[in-house]
Amino acid sequence: MWRVGSKAACEACRNLVSTNMGVRFRIPLQKLHPLSRAIHHRYSGNSNPHRPPHRTAARYFTSMSRLPMRPLKPSGSGGHNYQQQRNFWVARLAARLLKLRYILLGTAVGGGYTAKKTYEEWKDMLPDFSEYNWVIPDFVWELSEQIDLDKLAKALPEMEEIAKLLPDFEKIGENFTFLKSFLSSKTSVDPALKATDSTAAGSHDAGDKQYKKSSDKEKVDQLQEELLRTQLKYQRMLERLEKENKELRKVVLQKDDKGIHQRKVKKSLIDLYSEVLDILSDYDSNYNTQDHLPRVVVVGDQSAGKTSVLEMIAQARIFPRGSGEMMTRSPVKVTLSEGPHHVAMFKDSGREFDLTKEEDLAALRREIELRMRKSVKEGQTVSSETISLSVKGPGIQRMVLVDLPGVISTVTTGMATDTKETIFSMSKAYMQNPNAIILCIQDGSVDAERSIVTDLVSQMDPQGRRTIFVLTKVDLAEKNLASPSRIQQIIEGKLFPMKALGYFAVVTGRGSSSESIDSIKEYEEEFFQSSRLVREGMLKAHQVTTKNLSLAVSDCFWKMVSESVEQQADVFKASRFNLETEWKNNYPRLRELDRNELFEKAKNEILDEVISLSQVTPQHWEAILQKKLWERVSTHVIENIYLPAAQTMDSGTFNTTVDIKLKQWTDKQLPHKALEVAWETLQEEFARFIAEYKGKDQDDIFDKLKEAVKDESIKRHKWNERALDSLRVIQHNALEDRSITDKPQWDAAIQFMEETLQSRLKDTESVIRDMVGPDWKERWLNWKNRTPDQHIRNETKNELDRLLKLHDDHTAYLANDEVTTVRKNLEGRGVEVDPALIKDTWHQLYRRHFLQKALSHCNLCKRGFYYYQRHFVDSELECNDVVLFWRIQRMLVITANTLRQQLTNTEVRRLEKNVKEVLDDFGEDVEKKTQLITGRRVQLAEDLKKVREIQEKLEAFIEALHKDK
Secondary structure (H helix, E strand, O other): OOOOOOHHHHHHHHHHHHHHHOOOOOOOHHHOOHHHHHHHHHHHOOOOOOOOOOHHHHHHHHHHHOOOOOOOOOOOOOHHHHHHHHHHHHHHHHHHHHHHHHHHHHHHHHHHHHHHHHHHHHHHHOOOOHHHHHHOOHHHHHOHHHOOHHHHHHHOOOHHHHHHHOOOHHHHHHHHHHHHHHHHHHHOOOHHHHHHHHHHHHHOOHHHHHHHHHHHHHHHHHHHHHHHHHHHHHHHHHHHHHHHHHHHHHHHHHHHHOOOOOOOOOOOHHHHHHHHHHHHHHHOOOOOOOOOOOOEEEEEEOOOOHHHHHHHHHOOOOOOOOOOOOOOOOOEEEEEEEOOOOEEEEOOOOOOEEOOOHHHHHHHHHHHHHHHHHHOOOOOOOOOOOEEEEEEEOOOOOEEEEEOOOEOOOOOOOOOOOHHHHHHHHHHHHHOOOOOEEEEEEEOOOOHHHOOHHHHHHHHOOOOOOEEEEEEOHHHHHHHOOOOHHHHHHHOOOOOOOOOOEEEEOOOOOOOOOOOHHHHHHHHHHHHHHOHHHHOOOOOHHHEOHHHHHHHHHHHHHHHHHHHHHHHHHHHHHHHHHHHHHHHHHOOOOOOOOHHHHHHHHHHHHHHHHHHHHHOOHHHHHHHHHHHHHHHHHHHHHHHHHHHHHOOOOHHHHHHHHHHHHHHHHHHOHHHHHHHHHHHHHHHHHHHHHHHHHHHHOOHHHHHHHHHHHHHHHHHOOOOOHHHHHHHHHHHHHHHOOOOOOHHHHHHHHHHHHHHHHHHHHHHHHHHHHHHOOOHHHHHHHOOOOOHHHHHHHHHHHHHHHHHHHOOOOOOOOOHHHHHHHHHHHHHOOOOOOHHHHHHHHHHHHHHHHHHHHHHHHHHHHHOHHHHHHOOOOOOOOOHHHHHHHHHHHHHHHHHHHHHHHHHHHHHHHHHHHHHHHHHHHHHOHHHHHHHOOOHHHHHHHHHHHHHHHHHHHHHHHHHHHHHO
């Protein structure tokens, strides 16, 4: 109930009501009746009574003034009745105001529900953009607070422009209504009614029926065209938004590269995953069966367009091209990822190829072709060695693809005979991976029956759970095929025996190698927009263009990675446990050193052994050199110098002959022989130190490596030839000197001469013993007999011995008459002998006779130093042979000292340098290290290192994958 207050309140109400009659009064709010003020604040939305009233309040009171009211009677004698009427009017006004509130509330609820329903209908008619959430990376949301939203709003297109791109929903609604009624009329007819209608159809006019069918068909065609136009509008709108997002993402990535955010840059998911695959590729180039990590394996017939499809996905023409010839000769692993710049890089190279520049593209193609040819061994056509390449760029889908050589049906001239089988086995090895996604490329311009790869794929994946089929060159197929429905059968999977997850049709250009990726994309879009296959519904819109193919392959790849990577990590964890257990059981006290670490250890040991050569004493070097040099030249000295000169039996002739022969020997042979001896001595000492060190280590794992390093170092080492001339001069001066200064030197020369002659005499007696066979003691004790030839030799020997006893000073050669006399004497005893045999036997017998006399003469010369020093001429004691041996001995000492100096000052250091070079070369040659450092211990350490590295990389990838989700 209203409680009426003072007279001023009633007057205020009357003044408000009187505004309907054209008179407006401004009444201060403070002068209003309390109830009026409450109504004013209630309907004006002004909760503060002291704030000035809103215009809405005035309008509300104006509307209330239009309500039907009784006219007020003037005040008079019936003042009490007037007061009651006035109170009744106020009550009616309040009741009507309350009723109006509920009407307005119901209208607002109904209007809101209608607006919501209209919004839902509009929302259902719009396409689903949730599949394109990947376009905006996660870190863009992190940067949202730093982006000026006002500037971004200004950069977006106006609503009017967006409204122009939207379709005519009224027209689409009419078409859908017609299509629904048309289809329902066709499908909801009862069979009995159909029979009745068919019977009664004869009574209708045939022209009206034909007109109705034609009109329905025209409406259906019109509806299909309208739907196609609408779809193309959405496609263009989506492409425009993708392009703008690509540019925005590129700007953000470039700012991120410049370090604006000052945060630690982490490797992307695809980079982490690619590193795992690279390690696995190095771990076993023959594709380890335990490696079941997902890859996209690209297979197809030769010249089916595999390379072109990959280039469209990578958005660059990066592969070498050829007309009808095999270009892909080895697997190429391509890691695709997103980045601010369109670049490519090999795994083992730091050079970046800018794919926006034609010269860099040409250089990249040449490098890929060169690597392929290097990987192919002699006599082969293809190689299983994988070439690892990464491609980054804005808008590129993240995935890992492996391009394999195209499958061939016939081996042509110039190919290896096993090329076909090698490609088949390589393709099977990659496709046998249960988590590998098979991208099967089929040439659409040739007959489907000529395909080889489809049978191979159906064998590897009979259920088609991980196969994506791609039909290339659809433009040529549409032009050449008489029945386009054949393409529809291929895309629907009804023509080939193989099954697949999805079927796609693409166009990869007009066949020119000079076309750019942008022109190919434009041509592909234009073709499918005007293609009869799409227009007539034979191909769905999501089944065409390489863009849709790239999105589908990337989604399938990451789905397979998410499902299988943790299982594969568990497999490697179990493998690591088994390997560690085997190591603990077999090598509990040894560190786990892999092949590279073992090589470094062996390298240090070998260098230590080379340094040990510089610690050899000079006395040791000279003794070895002197002994080896005499062993090398002693035969020449005795046979070609001493014996010819001594057998002349004349002192003057002896000295002359010796000087001439020594001069010739020094000029031609002696320096070279000395250098050979020095080089061999260095080799032997080097080998001796290596053998001694090996005996201390008790580890034969380095034996092959040390032997190979020693042989290769010696092979590379060449003696300094400039020392040859100086050595020749030193040796010549040493042999020219004949002055023995003291008795110890004389005694040393006699001792040297005795040892040499005794050694020669012993050798000669051994030769004679072999010629004549065993003597009577050996024949009786050892039951040995002489051969017929030995019997003849023995008889000849006995006859020649009698001759030497008769002529003790006989010359070194037999005269012809003496040979005849010996032969006749032997014939008289019944022994037939050849004159050559007599001379040969005489040579050995005379040599023994001469050496025995020389040794006797040497004993006599022990007391001859006095005569030599006083220059006495004594025909019975001429010791020129002692002087000769002194000269030889002195030459050996001086030569050994010279060679030792050259060894310690120059050649040992050069050898050490050669050893370092050989070790460096071996360290860079992986195959060489694999051959030289072998054994189960090495292989076990290698496997442990690789498995641990793979497991760590996989765990890091899985952690990043979970964070990305």
